[in-house]
Amino acid sequence: MTPVFDGHNDILYRILQAPEKREEIWLTGEGKGHLDLPRMQAGGFAGGFFAIYVPSPVSHDFAEVMTQMDNPPYALPLPDLIDFEGGLPVAFAAAGHLLWMERAAKGAFRLCRTAGEIRAAMAEGVIAGLMHMEGAEAIDEDLDALHSFHAMGLRSLGPVWSRPTIFGHGVPFCFPSSPDTGPGLTEAGKRLVKECNALKVLVDLSHLNEKGFDDVARLSDAPLVATHSNAHAICPSSRNLTDRQLEMIRESRGMVGVNYAVNFLNEDGLKAADRGWVPTLRHLDYLLERLGEDHVGLGSDFDGADVAEVLGDVAGLQGLIGAMREHGYGEELITKIAHENWLGVLERTFGA
Structure with a gap:
């Protein structure tokens, strides 16, 4: 079995929706979602980024608008900014x-804070977890909360999900669309990048718009990483990365984790899940x-996306292998894609 280290999952969001069922969700499985501990072990899931995500209040109207993603083209309105007091x-x-x-x-399962701890956990057959934040709503403008979360184990942070934050602007749900959809980082966002560099916290570029991406590339002294993104040249979603962005990631010795979400894989942007492995392999x-074999990995978006039927859930990972x-x-290439490239970029970001 080939161990897989994954760039993004949303099991914490599932638990937040039903905290009274967290033992069932995590320890034994509830027959829902993509992840639980037994299925991770069965599928060779060796570790990954576990995302802290603050959901938007969802109105009935917004839920109806989201159904437009089943019928591209679409351009969906974004939820409003969530402030620090609401996000924390x-x-x-x-x-x-x-x-x-x-x-x-x-x-x-072990929460890890260094690349060395991840390697040690994997060598012992223990699933390695890395605390990630998808959208920095829970970080205040003075960045005090960043230090608090870092002390708890935070080692990766995306300044935005799709809605704006006080730090920058995310790409909307839009197909077809360029990622050039708005202004760059705010002054607070620029300070956030610098402080993440100082703390050795990875700055995740997935969901960030193009001008914000460029600001991070200019300011950061760390490898450029998109934890769960795909190629815009194949699927022209606003969330996918252009050739220019891929070149910048390669030059920084960074990383892209392939997102399993079918609407970001399929060339036509449809949520069709019956196309086998072809879109993922493409x-x-x-x-x-574009990046070279040392800079590509996997970033599933499990529990946050619709994935291919042939994959199903985390237990199907060896089918992808x-x-x-x-x-x-x-x-050798499969090992790099499955986990070694992630370990390498984390060592370049955190140190060993």
Whole structure:
């Protein structure tokens, strides 16, 4: 079995929606979602980024608008900014759930704070968790909360999800569309990048618009990383990365994790989940061509996206590994994509 280290999942969001069921969701599985501890172990999930995400209040009208994604083209309005006072309690609760998951797993799951700790956990057969924040609503303008979350274990942060924050602007749900959809980082956002660099916190470029991406590239002294993004040249979603952005990531010795969301894989932007491994392999081929074999990995978006039927959930990961093998990828390249490239970029970001 080939171990897989993953760039993004949203199991904490599932737990936040039903905290009274967290033992069932995490420890035994509830027959829903993509992730739980037994299925991770069955699928060779060796570790990954566990996202803290603050959901928007969802109105009936917005839920109806989201159905437009089933019928491209679409351009969906974004929810309003969530302020620090609204974001902090939710993010704090999610971080608490992640710490609980470590204790409840009784040695089968470990929250890691360094690349060396991740390697050690994987060598022991323990699933390695990395605390990530998808959207910085829970960080105040003075960045005091950044230090608090860092002390809890935060090692990766995306300044935005899709809605704006006090730090910058995310790309909307829009197809077809360029990622050039608004202004760049705010002054607070620029300070955030610098402080993340000082703390050795990875700055995630997934969801950030093009001008914000350029600001991070100019300001950061760390590798440029998009934890769960695909190639815009294949699927022209606003969320996917252009060739120019891919070149900048390659030059920085950075990383892209391929997102399994079918509407960001399929060339026509449809949520069709019945197309087998072809869309995923097409993006892998393209990213390998543009980035080189040391800078491509996997970033599932499990529990936050619609994925291919042939994959199903985390227990299907070895099917993806087999599809790479049948596609002609050698074992060394598969190992790099599956986990070694992630470990390498984390070492370049955090140090060993």
